[in-house]
Structures are given as structure tokens and as C-alpha cells.
Amino acid sequence: MSNPTSQLQELTNKSIIELFSVELKPDIHYTKSAKTATYSQSATTITITLNSHGFSTGLVLSLDFTSGNGIDGIYTIQTVATNTFTVTGTTSQSTSGNVSFNVNATITNPTVHLFHAGNNMKDSTDLVWQSNTYTRMPCRADGFKYSGKGLLPRPTLTFSNLLGSVTSIILLANQTTAFCDLQSAKVTRRRTLASFLDGVNFPSNVNPYGTPDPSVEMPREVYFIDKKTTENRNIVEFEMVSSFDLFGIGAPKKLVTRDDFKGVGTFVNF
Numbered sequence: 001m002s003n004p005t006s007q008l009q010e011l012t013n014k015s016i017i018e019l020f021s022v023e024l025k026p027d028i029h030y031t032k033s034a035k036t037a038t039y040s041q042s043a044t045t046i047t048i049t050l051n052s053h054g055f056s057t058g059l060v061l062s063l064d065f066t067s068g069n070g071i072d073g074i075y076t077i078q079t080v081a082t083n084t085f086t087v088t089g090t091t092s093q094s095t096s097g098n099v100s101f102n103v104n105a106t107i108t109n110p111t112v113h114l115f116h117a118g119n120n121m122k123d124s125t126d127l128v129w130q131s132n133t134y135t136r137m138p139c140r141a142d143g144f145k146y147s148g149k150g151l152l153p154r155p156t157l158t159f160s161n162l163l164g165s166v167t168s169i170i171l172l173a174n175q176t177t178a179f180c181d182l183q184s185a186k187v188t189r190r191r192t193l194a195s196f197l198d199g200v201n202f203p204s205n206v207n208p209y210g211t212p213d214p215s216v217e218m219p220r221e222v223y224f225i226d227k228k229t230t231e232n233r234n235i236v237e238f239e240m241v242s243s244f245d246l247f248g249i250g251a252p253k254k255l256v257t258r259d260d261f262k263g264v265g266t267f268v269n270f
Helices: 165-176
Strands: 016-023 032-049 060-065 073-076 084-104 112-116 127-129 132-136 139-142 156-160 186-193 221-231 235-241
Touching: 016 127, 016 139, 060 112, 073 084, 073 132, 156 221, 165 221, 165 235
Parallel strands: 112 132
Antiparallel strands: 016 112, 016 186, 032 084, 060 073, 060 084, 127 132, 139 156, 156 235, 186 221, 221 235
8 A cells, every 4th residue: 555645735625534543452452451530520630530540742632521521432641640641522511420341451552543644734743623533544444434225334444554553463362362353453444524623633723724623523433353364464354243243242132932822934924
């Protein structure tokens, strides 16, 4: 695959920006260290209190707010102190409560990977959305379209592997569970318009296409990696499935059998 295309160099206010996150599964892709803490939010600044946490700025966390009005999601640590750290919320509010999350037992190894196929207009590097930095990564995602024929889409996600970046992530995961190859990792597809992108992506930190608004985005699409279909020096390709299409998952959860109704599986004339 070629180098990242300068997608943001040809933007209009209606251009759709596509971003992806890959959340690794604890105890399958990494050895987890479960954390519980308290938080308070003022405006968009969320301060989380956790004694002697040992985290550093730039660490990406998937936060689960178990009380209060905090919004679950992916956050990047912005500032740190000995017993507290801050992240930035997408909406302004005043609330507090408890929050839980997992980190890798080896803190320097991330549990969430963020990437984007293009780059920004400011310095042709990574893209920032909702205060999270999405690494520019040559990639292609296909097959999200629903056919209307009763079949769920099974999209494919293809990365350039010229630098071995994706292989390195796979090898780390396989140290925890041999040959897992990132199976069951959660992939979230996010889309927004260029007019809502953070100003930091543009010269002079000003979005020329509109007013930045991190709360405006299209409905998120969530998939899970089902299998690795290709891995070589050039590319790594994964096939993804929806949550309903995972092995061993049925919908509806309650399956009707002949113990419930004698006529199940037979034709009955009334």
C-alpha cells in the first residue's frame, strides 16, 4: 500500500472523515490490571483520582463511568499529578462519581490503538478528534454496506505492514494468548464532517470549514475481529463481524425448542 494520502488537503465543509479505534480484549490480548477510581467533571475537564497511578500523558484509556453522568468512551490522558490525572470530555457538564477501566500490566503497552488513513493540514502528521490522536496509518476498510438480503456485513480492514507495525501488535497479543491474532478485538468506526474537526489539525489552529464540535458525529459502527486473513511483508488484513455474528452468539438470546412448543421444526396446518 502507498503512503498515507493527503486526504485533508482536499477537504470541503462536507467532507467525511473516517477514523478507527481497536480496543484489545483484557486477559486475551494483554494481562489486565483492573482499576477503580473516583472522578469529577467541570466543563469538559474530567479529573480522575487514583493514588500513585503511575500513568503518563498520552496514555489512551477506555473508561466506564459507573455512576454520575460521565460518558463512557475512549479518552487520552492530558495532564498527570501523583494521585490524579485529567482527560477531556466531549460535552460540558458538572458531575462526579466512580469510574472503572483496565490497563495493561505493562503500562507502556497500549490497550487501545487509534488510526486514520490520512493526515492533517497543519504538519501532515496525525489527526486529532475529540482530543484523541489518531495515528496516520496506510489502511483500507471495505464491506460496510448492508445488502438488505438478511446477511450482516463482514467488513475487511487492511493495513500496510511495510514497517511491521501491525505485526508487532499481533506478536504482543500472542504472548498472552498464543495464535489469537487479535481475534475478538473491538473495532469502532467513527465518522464526522471536516467542519467539526478540532482546530489543532489546521494552520493557526483554526478550522476554515466550520466550528469544531467534538459532540457531532455519525452513528458509530462497532465490529469485532473474527480472523486474520492475510499477513505478509506488505499488508495485514482482518475480517470483522458484528456482535450478532460472533461464534456462539444467537439472536434472540432465548431460543424456542420443542420443550416449549411441540410444533417447532414441523409444518402444522390450522
